[in-house]
Amino acid sequence: MPVAEILEISLRTLRVCGVALLIALALGVPTGIVLGTRRFPGRGLLVTSVNAGMGAPPVVVGLLVALLLWRSGPFGGLGWMYSANAMIAAQVLIALPLVVGITLAAVGAVGDEWHLQIRTLGVPRRWRVWLLVREIRMGLLAAVIAALGGILSEVGAVQMVGGNLAGETRVLSTAILMSTSMGDFDRALGLAAVLIGLTLVLSGLLTAVQQGGRP
Numbered sequence: 001m002p003v004a005e006i007l008e009i010s011l012r013t014l015r016v017c018g019v020a021l022l023i024a025l026a027l028g029v030p031t032g033i034v035l036g037t038r039r040f041p042g043r044g045l046l047v048t049s050v051n052a053g054m055g056a057p058p059v060v061v062g063l064l065v066a067l068l069l070w071r072s073g074p075f076g077g078l079g080w081m082y083s084a085n086a087m088i089a090a091q092v093l094i095a096l097p098l099v100v101g102i103t104l105a106a107v108g109a110v111g112d113e114w115h116l117q118i119r120t121l122g123v124p125r126r127w128r129v130w131l132l133v134r135e136i137r138m139g140l141l142a143a144v145i146a147a148l149g150g151i152l153s154e155v156g157a158v159q160m161v162g163g164n165l166a167g168e169t170r171v172l173s174t175a176i177l178m179s180t181s182m183g184d185f186d187r188a189l190g191l192a193a194v195l196i197g198l199t200l201v202l203s204g205l206l207t208a209v210q211q212g213g214r215p
């Protein structure tokens with residue numbers, strides 16, 4: 001495979017995963033904080049749903065997104081099926097429970113003494129969330145690492161809703177699957193090496209940030 005094509009597929013992989021990760025973080029971190037700091041009717045059901053979502057098979061998520069985006073589906077008018085947007089939507093649904101669940105666990109690990117101290121010091125409510133985010137920053141980085149690992153190498157869902165179209169929706173994981181099905185194992189191994197390399201580099205950078213931030 002030409003180097004230019006590998007670069008194109010790799011950049012598309014990073015772009016799709018990056019957008020999905022940012023959306024999952026924007027939605028998941030506030031949700032995890034709310035679930036971890038407040039008690040309200042239905043909270044138990046929401047937490048159970050999050051825990052179940054953390055172990056949901058990605059191919060089932062892909063099927064759900066496909067049903068929603070198909071021409072006869074409720075969002076078929078968007079025309080997203082077999083597009084990068086559909087892949088991003090599937091990856092957001094895969095990553096979101098991981099982000100919410102790990103954020104919720106990180107908030108739960110903060111002792112009641114911390115919350116009591118914040119209230120005793122008279123910290124304004126608008127600053128409490130910011131201080132809480134700083135307190136759980138290691139857990140948030142763990143959420144980023146877990147979510148990134150969950151979507152970077154995902155193949156079933158993105159293949160189902162993206163279609164693995166050359167120059168449009170082909171990413172590293174779907175390209176590996178295609179090459180393997182064609183019996184082109186040298187190409188598959190080369191793409192796999194690139195994917196593993198990206199995973200190691202990104203996870204290594206995030207881990208370095210996480211460990212470097214320890215007191």
